[in-house]
Amino acid sequence: MAYETGASELPPVTDWVHDWDWLDDQWGPNAIDIWNDVRQQCPVATTERYGRAFMPVTMEGVSQVAHDTENYSSIFVSVARPDAPRRPAPPITSDPPDHHAHRRLLLPSFSPKVIATMEDDLRHFCRGLIDDLEDAGSADAAEQYSQHIPVHGICRLLGVPESDADMFRDWIFRNFQIGPRDNAVKLQVQTEMEAYHEMMLDRRMAEPKDDLLTLIAHAEIDGKPVDMDLKKGYVGLMILAGIDTTWSAIGSGLWHFAQHADDRAALVAVGNDDMLWQTATEEVLRYYAPVTMGRKVLADTEVAGCPVHAGDQMLLTFPAANHDPEAFENPHEFQIGREKNRHVAFGLGIHRCIGSNLARLELTIALQEWLRAFPDYELDTTRETTWANGQIRGPRNIPVLLNR
Ligand code: HEM
Numbered sequence: 001m002a003y004e005t006g007a008s009e010l011p012p013v014t015d016w017v018h019d020w021d022w023l024d025d026q027w028g029p030n031a032i033d034i035w036n037d038v039r040q041q042c043p044v045a046t047t048e049r050y051g052r053a054f055m056p057v058t059m060e061g062v063s064q065v066a067h068d069t070e071n072y073s074s075i076f077v078s079v080a081r082p083d084a085p086r087r088p089a090p091p092i093t094s095d096p097p098d099h100h101a102h103r104r105l106l107l108p109s110f111s112p113k114v115i116a117t118m119e120d121d122l123r124h125f126c127r128g129l130i131d132d133l134e135d136a137g138s139a140d141a142a143e144q145y146s147q148h149i150p151v152h153g154i155c156r157l158l159g160v161p162e163s164d165a166d167m168f169r170d171w172i173f174r175n176f177q178i179g180p181r182d183n184a185v186k187l188q189v190q191t192e193m194e195a196y197h198e199m200m201l202d203r204r205m206a207e208p209k210d211d212l213l214t215l216i217a218h219a220e221i222d223g224k225p226v227d228m229d230l231k232k233g234y235v236g237l238m239i240l241a242g243i244d245t246t247w248s249a250i251g252s253g254l255w256h257f258a259q260h261a262d263d264r265a266a267l268v269a270v271g272n273d274d275m276l277w278q279t280a281t282e283e284v285l286r287y288y289a290p291v292t293m294g295r296k297v298l299a300d301t302e303v304a305g306c307p308v309h310a311g312d313q314m315l316l317t318f319p320a321a322n323h324d325p326e327a328f329e330n331p332h333e334f335q336i337g338r339e340k341n342r343h344v345a346f347g348l349g350i351h352r353c354i355g356s357n358l359a360r361l362e363l364t365i366a367l368q369e370w371l372r373a374f375p376d377y378e379l380d381t382t383r384e385t386t387w388a389n390g391q392i393r394g395p396r397n398i399p400v401l402l403n404r
Contacts, residue, residue, distance in 0.1 A: 028387025035320035043304040053313035059327035076296035080180035126369035150246035159211030248394020252288030286343035289319035
């Protein structure tokens with residue numbers, strides 16, 4: 001089945017079961033329908049567009065791959081050309097036994113206690129973005145709001161300057177949306193990022209501060225200093241994993257509520273501490289989960305009955321698993337009060353997201369502040385909502401009427 005499409009370098013996909021492509025222009029706006037259609041035909045789709053790669057779309061298949069670190073490696077976390085340049089960005093690109101030490105190093109900086117201290121500053125930041133809209137009648141809720149909030153959060157935590165935000169977003173765009181098909185672009189982005197990370201790490205080596213960059217600059221594992229290449233990888237991961245993931249989740253929530261007056265009214269009517277806010281943000285994460293991850297197949301095996309071979313690539317569609325009727329009641333319905341919601345937006349197994357506390361806080365605050373300021377806003381259907389394809393899927397332009 002073909003979906004609404006725009007321009008693309010490769011022919012548009014017409015058979016998502018045998019020829020899927022996460023950079024096809026249909027993916028961004030239609031991925032949920034695509035996964036649901038594929039699931040009705042078979043549990044695992046294939047493609048040859050990046051060498052041979054598979055895409056399980058059921059909770060069972062996704063969970064099986066995510067938990068099996070013997071047969072699937074995280075050295076390929078993006079489905080890209082098989083000869084794509086790849087750099088370490090631990091813990092996400094590391095397998096056992098190395099993975100644990102990298103993760104343990106970074107985890108304390110994302111504990112609930114540490115992240116909770118960021119609440120007031122994040123609220124203040126969101127209110128500032130809303131104030132900047134002054135008395136405008138319309139806005140782009142992605143460009144003028146959602147894209148800025150996670151950059152602020154990660155810059156605060158990591159200690160990189162917020163004035164470099166445009167550069168981070170440019171890296172993210174080229175790395176995720178062009179890089180998987182174009183090795184030269186991928187290499188260029190890696191080179192630019194590494195030079196920046198090295199410069200920032202050198203500064204903290206010379207002049208320590210109270211931030212994550214300083215912790216990384218002086219990182220040791222088992223009493224030995226961590227290699228510079230790996231330290232650059234940690235910093236790169238913070239920037240690539242910490243920004244457009246949450247930006248996409250906030251944007252998807254804003255896009256959804258812009259079209260659902262009942263949900264908006266229900267949320268505006270309750271206090272920030274009401275359980276409804278918790279179930280609503282978890283439902284945004286389930287329904288619009290932005291992140292899919294790659295794996296490399298290490299040994300011939302099978303997933304959901306489908307044989308796969310050493311050297312193949314695998315796309316872990318956590319968002320598709322969140323729409324599997326075997327795992328959720330009426331998964332196609334967005335229910336702000338959904339009580340049973342064991343979604344896997346943050347992954348499964350040893351690589352489960354380190355930043356989930358920060359992501360949840362940013363998402364909740366961003367939605368609360370926006371809905372309080374603009375309880376009657378709605379989608380401006382005369383202008384186009386645009387979506388990012390690929391690894392991190394979410395709206396990049398959300399035209400809205402503020403109706404204040
Ligand atoms: C809504 C926002 C977010 C979503 C949906 C999300 C999703 C994910 C997913 C699915 C994984 C598993 C990767 C895998 O299995 O290969 C992951 C891992 C990770 N995420 Fe997030 N993430 C979000 C926000 C963040 C933020 C704000 C940070 C902060 C820097 C972050 C840092 C990480 C790191 C470091 C890992 C690797 C953990 C490991 O390999 O042990 N994420 N994330």
